[in-house]
Amino acid sequence: MEQEVEMQQSWRDDDRKCTFIILARDLLHARNTCDDSTQLDIPPPPSDKQVDGICVYPKLVVQTLHAMIGDINLFLSEDDEEVSEYLQNSNNKCQDGSVSNTPAIVQQAELDVMIARPSHRNKGLGAELALIMMHYGASVLKITRFFVKIKDTNASSLRLFRDKLGFSQCAYAECFGEYELERKCKSASEMVKWIENKWTLCGVKRSRLYDLHKCPLS
Template sequence: MLINANTVVKSEKILLVPYENHHVPRYHQWMQSEELQQLTASEPLSLEAEYQMQQSWRQDEDKCTFIILDIAVYNDYEKGTEDEISAMVGDVNLFFNDEDNKHSAEIEIMIAEPTARRKGFGKEALLCMMQYGEQILKVEEFTAKIGFSNVASIHLFQRLGFKEVSRSDVFEEVTLNYSITDHDPTSSTGVQMFQIGPYRLKS
């Protein structure tokens, strides 16, 4: 999505940055994992196809993607000891698939780095994306579709106020819903409101 192409979203633990060409090799490496393929219902792509996918996502007005960075690692890079790629831990996405309701979006998250799990990055990235979606993209309702086996992700969404609305035995997934009119994403999370700034990759 072009609207977030020059945007960085900052909170306490993470930075959200647009998915750029230089992120692709690390992202492609992640997606060779059979575990992540299963959790995200994805098929492995060639590196060339991954580059093409990144470009299509950049232009697609129905998809908003951010790469999640560990801010502690990134701050080390600010001091000259690390780089942005080393700070990558996953991604968070919004899909505007409902043609009848442009204020509804499907949200998904992936914490790809095993060492980055159970540190609160997923929760914080979801909250930032929900706040960004509400304030910038005018989203009023979020849905999440999660495989039955991904129990940790289901519990995370439920803790944030998502309610189960349906189950599909065919696709082996549960659908959860969150309406902005029924909740305030910042009311009980302990996460401060995000900051938005210009995105500039340091060379």
């Protein structure tokens, strides 16, 4: 239990990790409202209750546990090319050759999507969720490069990122049998435009995506 608490705390406090649990709308209980419309039975916003310094949301977890089908993550890191360019810029160097005010350049993120329930695979959720997470990363975190690492035996993920989303292969680790695919833009705003264009090309309704931005459930 103590190790689990420490792990949860490390993930919570690590500003280089963004993790969202994926909930399936069709598995959430629906209820009829007074105006005869139907709404999802989603618990109210969690309180600030803490246990051992960690916020816990028992009602939210218990009431949505049956609807959890996977997770999606962003792992942030520095873009080596951007750091190298910064270090080579003479304007950033002092007279003694040292570098002044080196920034924490976080402009790239590894994207990881997992749909654990077989019943919810091959329904277009992977593309939809990837685009939502990338839009958040580009518009809020100013990410200019997204990349994925995929085993060469994972045909479905390769089709998703290479064929459907248009990621380009940038590396292959033969010893691990793993491809690295990327999508890179010159600026975060350019990345946002590319993502929004992909929404249409992938046949995803923008209204639904904006709805998921407000309530990150799928």
